[in-house]
Amino acid sequence: MKQTWWKILCVVILLYTIIQGLAGVIPRQPILNETLRNVYFHVPLWFGMMTLMIASAWFAIKYLREGKAEYDEYSSEFANTAMLYGVLGFVTGAVWGKYTWGDPLPKDPKLIAVEVGLLIYAAYFILRSSFEDEQKKGRLSAVYNIFAFAAFMPLVWILPRLTDSLHPGNGGNPAFGKYDMDNHVRMVFYPAIIGWTLLGVWITSLRIRLRIIKRLKAQ
């Protein structure tokens, strides 16, 4: 591959994030204490998951418009990585919740939204596996992908605003940016978002290439 610069960037950013996350300086905050380090992992994983979901829905739309088999592969692999990120974000969130809220799985609208999202993508993969015909599989799963995305987005963005949430920035809680993050944390947090997203795209691109090789071999 000619374009390796973003992979190098990804590795450098993630190394920086991990070193800062484990050994960097963190502002002292009540309740949060050292758990604020998780902000470098948990939050960027969500941002990454959102980006990957949007990419998956985008390629589903492209597949329906142009009908190229690659787009279907892109779409399903982006969904796959989004699901991996979703599970990772869920686990890091549960660890964080245990030490700050005293409960790994409180009934929080954001948690509900993510659980629903994971269910949707699990159903998407079941749907995919129940078709033999490649074209039918591609078209129907693309339709479901877009449909589910359109039904899921209101849940993520509207529900937390209607009911109370423990998360910062919702239900009267101050957003993180205002009080908890000093400039040093921001210096790590913003690159971390880019780094984790790039890693997601990288994993996806590797898997897509693997699938294309398999498909070409089968032909």
Added chain:
Amino acid sequence: MQEIRALIEKEIRLEWRQKYALNGMLLYIISTVFVCYMSFLKVKTIDPITWNTLFWIILLFTAVNSITKSFTQEGAGRQLYYYTLASPQGIILSKIIYNTILMIVLALVGFLIYVTMLGNPVSNMGMYIVSIILGAIGFATTLTMVAGIASKAENTSTLMAILSFPIILPMLLMVIKLSKNAMDGLGWNTSTDEIATLLGIDAIVLSISYLLFPYLWRS
């Protein structure tokens, strides 16, 4: 417009000819309510929240069961025939409208039976009826599209449940909240938020179904 009206008439006539399907659904909802009634026999008064949630879960299962057949009851040959006659937009809109009417009828009948058997703790009846109608519209629009996807696969009934439950959740949560407000006898102005959100979700789902169904229909 005329096409849609003709198609709806066709659906109603079909339903009327095979009365066993309609009667079956009515009996389904009656016996489910009866099972709940028997299960709560020892309990003097059911907790209002349980009462409300139970009702919506019964409705959800009735909706999934009755809408699943909207694409499977007609054979592949006849569907091909419709394909040559009508536009896909006309077909999906007519199916959605027909299912909405069916769901409203089923939900209201179900509510009547539910109230007679399990008591009536609702204080703002008008708003509760509105929430039932909004819920019926939402269930019908979402499930019709999912039924279209699931009908193309082998294991239709399993797929129907796993594909639709996560998508329908935002709607279900909103409608439960709205009907809980109605039970508590809160005024209309406290629930405008919920009603607006429900209508918004309905609009999103409807427009997405309208746009995506042509791709589904083609296969």
